[in-house]
Amino acid sequence: MPEVPGLLADFVAAIKRGDTPAFLACFADDGAVDDWGRRFAGHAAIKRWSDAETIGAHGKLTIANVSVADDTRIVADTYWRSEAFTGPGRFTFTMAGDPD
Numbered sequence: 001m002p003e004v005p006g007l008l009a010d011f012v013a014a015i016k017r018g019d020t021p022a023f024l025a026c027f028a029d030d031g032a033v034d035d036w037g038r039r040f041a042g043h044a045a046i047k048r049w050s051d052a053e054t055i056g057a058h059g060k061l062t063i064a065n066v067s068v069a070d071d072t073r074i075v076a077d078t079y080w081r082s083e084a085f086t087g088p089g090r091f092t093f094t095m096a097g098d099p100d
Contacts, residue, residue, distance in 0.1 A: 004066055008074055008093060015054060015061050023050060028096060057082040064088075072096070 004012065007026060014022035024043050027033075032041040033049055040049040050056060059082035066076050074093040080086065 004063055004076075005068065005074055007095065008063070008066065008076055008091075011093075012061050012063060015059055018055050018058075020047060020050060020055055023055060053082065053084040057084040059084075 010022065011026045014020075014026065024047060027043065027046055029043060030041070031043075031046065032039055033046050035049065035053070038049075040046050053059070059080060062079040062081075064077045064079060066074065069075050069092075072095050074095070076091045076093070078089045078091055080089050
């Protein structure tokens with residue numbers, strides 16, 4: 001696995017452990033997930049999404065490649081395996097501060 005910046009490493013570790021509180025802590029209170037055009041804003045909505053399609057679907061995330069696109073974006077090419085979806089994907093994380 002390539003070197004992964006702190007926030008992304010926390011995100012992957014939370015999914016691996018099935019740790020919903022740690023997963024949600026990766027998002028600002030007003031954070032959002034855009035899953036192929038479906039938007040889930042705020043911790044309650046992100047938790048509902050995760051319960052159905054991420055942690056609740058026993059997701060496993062493998063990072064294939066990571067790039068820091070600029071001061072506020074991390075792009076990760078991934079392989080995702082879960083009860084909801086299996087296949088390659090791309091996660092783009094936009095942060096309010098330093099991605100490290």
